[in-house]
Amino acid sequence: MTESPRPAALEVALAYYQAWTSKDVEAAMDHLADDVVCDAPAGRLDGVPAYRQFLGPFAQMLLGAELLAAFGDETTAVLVYDTRTPPVASAPGAECLTVRDGKIVSNRFIFDRLPFEAARRAAG
Amino acid sequence: MTESPRPAALEVALAYYQAWTSKDVEAAMDHLADDVVCDAPAGRLDGVPAYRQFLGPFAQMLLGAELLAAFGDETTAVLVYDTRTPPVASAPGAECLTVRDGKIVSNRFIFDRLPFEAARRAAG
Numbered sequence: 414m415t416e417s418p419r420p421a422a423l424e425v426a427l428a429y430y431q432a433w434t435s436k437d438v439e440a441a442m443d444h445l446a447d448d449v450v451c452d453a454p455a456g457r458l459d460g461v462p463a464y465r466q467f468l469g470p471f472a473q474m475l476l477g478a479e480l481l482a483a484f485g486d487e488t489t490a491v492l493v494y495d496t497r498t499p500p501v502a503s504a505p506g507a508e509c510l511t512v513r514d515g516k517i518v519s520n521r522f523i524f525d526r527l528p529f530e531a532a533r534r535a536a537g
Numbered sequence: 538m539t540e541s542p543r544p545a546a547l548e549v550a551l552a553y554y555q556a557w558t559s560k561d562v563e564a565a566m567d568h569l570a571d572d573v574v575c576d577a578p579a580g581r582l583d584g585v586p587a588y589r590q591f592l593g594p595f596a597q598m599l600l601g602a603e604l605l606a607a608f609g610d611e612t613t614a615v616l617v618y619d620t621r622t623p624p625v626a627s628a629p630g631a632e633c634l635t636v637r638d639g640k641i642v643s644n645r646f647i648f649d650r651l652p653f654e655a656a657r658r659a660a661g
Binding site: 452481489506507521526527 | 576578605608610613615617629630631633645647648649651654
């Protein structure tokens with residue numbers, strides 16, 4: 414990160430990331446447009462309530478997150494990070510966000526569900 | 538993409554991506570350092586032969602790939618794309634690559650293995 418102003422989409426994406434990885438899911442939701450569309454591994458989520466239901470439980474069990482890369486321009490940002498949770502010690506994720514008028518209007522959320530599924534099965 | 542020269546890592550990452558998504562896996566391997574380290578969903582891969590064994594079969598069954606975002610600087614690049622293969626109609630992926638002296642020295646490869654696993658089970 415340099416001290417020059419960050420491109421608009423990257424600025425919003427980082428504020429959103431900072432919020433949800435601090436477990437402040439409501440602050441993260443404040444960066445979403447009302448009609449946000451999120452393409453998550455399990456399918457498309459429409460609107461803020463669905464997004465909250467997807468991200469909230471994961472954020473709450475987060476033990477740590479490490480940002481590996483963050484890039485963006487005026488409309489698009491990409492975040493790559495690693496997460497640590499009780500079921501999965503290292504679960505990297507990527508988000509590709511589109512921002513309009515200061516709000517996240519779409520997001521492509523990529524992570525591997527397999528280790529979470531395996532942990533769920535192991536837990537019975 | 539503008540016509541100004543791309544940052545070094547992004548240039549290499551895009552050439553590598555262009556090669557493997559065209560099924561020219563050997564041309565993609567030419568962009569890897571001999572001691573490349575790849576953190577794939579199933580674990581760490583050391584060196585070019587392991588990388589080829591991981592990426593080759595996937596590249597060969599690729600029906601199409603669409604680049605959704607590509608960013609980078611002199612040392613790091615991030616690619617986000619969607620892929621289409623016979624078992625999975627839409628499997629987005631992200632790669633976070635580190636480049637040194639014109640070669641990819643490490644890569645974090647993120648995608649959801651669950652639909653591929655489900656397709657394998659369904660196939661018997």
